Amino acid sequence: MAATPAATFSIGTTSSLGSKMSSLPQSKPCALRLNQNSLKSFSGLKAASSVNCESESSFLGKESSAALRGSFAQKAQKADRRFQYNFQPRASYKVAVLGAAGGIGQPLSLLIKMSPLVSDLHLYDIANVKGVAADLSHCNTPSKVRDFTGNSELANALKGVNVVVIPAGVPRKPGMTRDDLFNINAGIVKNLVEAVADNCPDAFLHIISNPVNSTVPIAAEVLKQKGVYDPKKLFGVSTLDVVRANTFVAQQKNLKLIDVDVPVVGGHAGITILPLLSKTKPSVSFTDEEIQQLTVRIQNAGTEVVEAKAGAGSATLSMAYAAARFVESSLRALDGDGDVYECSYVQSDLTELPFFASRIKLGRKGVEAIISSDLQGLTEYEQKALEALKPELKASIEKGISFAHKQTVAA
Ligand SMILES: NC(=O)C1=CN([C@@H]2O[C@H](COP(=O)(O)OP(=O)(O)OC[C@H]3O[C@@H](n4cnc5c(N)ncnc54)[C@H](O)[C@@H]3O)[C@@H](O)[C@H]2O)C=CC1
Ligand SMILES: O=C([O-])CC(=O)C(=O)O
Numbered sequence: 001m002a003a004t005p006a007a008t009f010s011i012g013t014t015s016s017l018g019s020k021m022s023s024l025p026q027s028k029p030c031a032l033r034l035n036q037n038s039l040k041s042f043s044g045l046k047a048a049s050s051v052n053c054e055s056e057s058s059f060l061g062k063e064s065s066a067a068l069r070g071s072f073a074q075k076a077q078k079a080d081r082r083f084q085y086n087f088q089p090r091a092s093y094k095v096a097v098l099g100a101a102g103g104i105g106q107p108l109s110l111l112i113k114m115s116p117l118v119s120d121l122h123l124y125d126i127a128n129v130k131g132v133a134a135d136l137s138h139c140n141t142p143s144k145v146r147d148f149t150g151n152s153e154l155a156n157a158l159k160g161v162n163v164v165v166i167p168a169g170v171p172r173k174p175g176m177t178r179d180d181l182f183n184i185n186a187g188i189v190k191n192l193v194e195a196v197a198d199n200c201p202d203a204f205l206h207i208i209s210n211p212v213n214s215t216v217p218i219a220a221e222v223l224k225q226k227g228v229y230d231p232k233k234l235f236g237v238s239t240l241d242v243v244r245a246n247t248f249v250a251q252q253k254n255l256k257l258i259d260v261d262v263p264v265v266g267g268h269a270g271i272t273i274l275p276l277l278s279k280t281k282p283s284v285s286f287t288d289e290e291i292q293q294l295t296v297r298i299q300n301a302g303t304e305v306v307e308a309k310a311g312a313g314s315a316t317l318s319m320a321y322a323a324a325r326f327v328e329s330s331l332r333a334l335d336g337d338g339d340v341y342e343c344s345y346v347q348s349d350l351t352e353l354p355f356f357a358s359r360i361k362l363g364r365k366g367v368e369a370i371i372s373s374d375l376q377g378l379t380e381y382e383q384k385a386l387e388a389l390k391p392e393l394k395a396s397i398e399k400g401i402s403f404a405h406k407q408t409v410a411a
Contacts, residue, residue, distance in 0.1 A: 099168025111324035221404030232366030236345030
């Protein structure tokens with residue numbers, strides 16, 4: 001491997017210093033010094049062997065990993081230059097998780113705690129979050145963890161935050177649809193988004209709470225009512241659909257997992273989840289039966305987990321993994337990485353529907369571009385499935401919007 005800058009990335013422990021650093025203090029939490037070797041050992045989700053960030057255990061895709069590697073290599077050099085004058089922490093973003101004590105919230109918070117880009121991690125819940133924060137705070141990664149319990153502490157949880165992730169709300173039990181969660185989760189999301197509007201209106205807002213097809217339009221209406229809606233910064237987290245599609249396709253076709261990328265468009269419930277298998281990278285051919293079977297499996301994967309958990313909730317660990325990937329992508333975009341692409345359910349003009357999941361390019365200001373090419377040249381099967389999902393997705397969007405309006409009238 002090419003020689004790397006003398007500086008070494010260290011996290012809150014005794015630093016390993018190059019000779020020119022030897023007069024500097026040995027222990028400097030957040031005094032991050034980077035080289036490529038130490039980057040791989042820190043980013044625990046990219047397994048230790050991922051000298052080039054291409055380990056199969058990475059939640060970063062191959063392209064993303066390459067971009068990350070590039071961005072870190074550059075930053076290592078910059079950091080090294082800067083370092084001669086001034087210690088500048090690299091971890092500089094504040095992230096808040098609302099619903100942090102829950103099934104998704106806990107593992108998600110752990111994964112975010114492992115990010116080299118996060119300086120402050122704010123954990124908010126209505127109960128049981130103190131212990132989660134105490135536990136996490138012992139991990140020797142750079143971010144400072146703070147806990148916030150209940151409505152009276154919500155504003156402080158949000159002040160100055162760059163990315164807010166909302167997994168607050170109830171999960172499904174067997175026999176329920178995601179829409180069956182609407183009556184409880186719509187109000188939870190509305191209240192939390194109001195607080196986001198009041199305290200960190202510029203933050204990227206990631207909505208996980210179901211039904212995402214409706215909770216994202218609710219969030220948009222709340223932000224509009226507060227006069228702070230920026231459609232580029234509101235995201236429905238549909239990353240788990242992509243994670244699943246990649247996994248199932250790689251298994252079915254015996255492909256190296258890290259290479260597989262399947263765009264998933266539409267929404268995040270049943271038939272509104274539309275994997276575009278014809279756009280799979282690397283290019284791979286499927287029989288009609290395979291397309292049918294894979295599409296249905298991806299659409300029903302949430303239900304598969306709900307049934308396997310038999311009343312104990314829905315996907316939490318894979319969801320945390322997927323949401324952490326989306327957070328990391330957002331932070332890289334905020335940090336100036338110009339090569340960040342994810343699928344997400346966002347305000348969109350790709351179809352006649354006001355919200356639609358598709359691949360987007362993320363930048364410092366949020367959605368920089370909606371990638372339209374995935375919807376071009378669809379197969380007949382995909383085109384039919386796209387038309388078939390529209391009425392359901394439209395109804396879910398309208399349900400969310402009308403909920404937000406009714407709440408305003410009632411207030
Ligand atoms: N977008 C997606 O792909 C996925 C979405 N989900 C959804 O995520 C949500 C959470 O799922 P789990 O973590 O499994 O549920 P959970 O019940 O384990 O955790 C939810 C947490 O939210 C907290 N909470 C409830 N009301 C709150 C409020 N007003 N403010 C702050 N926190 C509040 C609870 O105290 C609890 O700690 C569900 O709606 C589920 O359907 C789940 C999997 C995938
Ligand atoms: O299925 C559920 O209720 C949770 C969810 O959204 C998923 O796992 O995709």
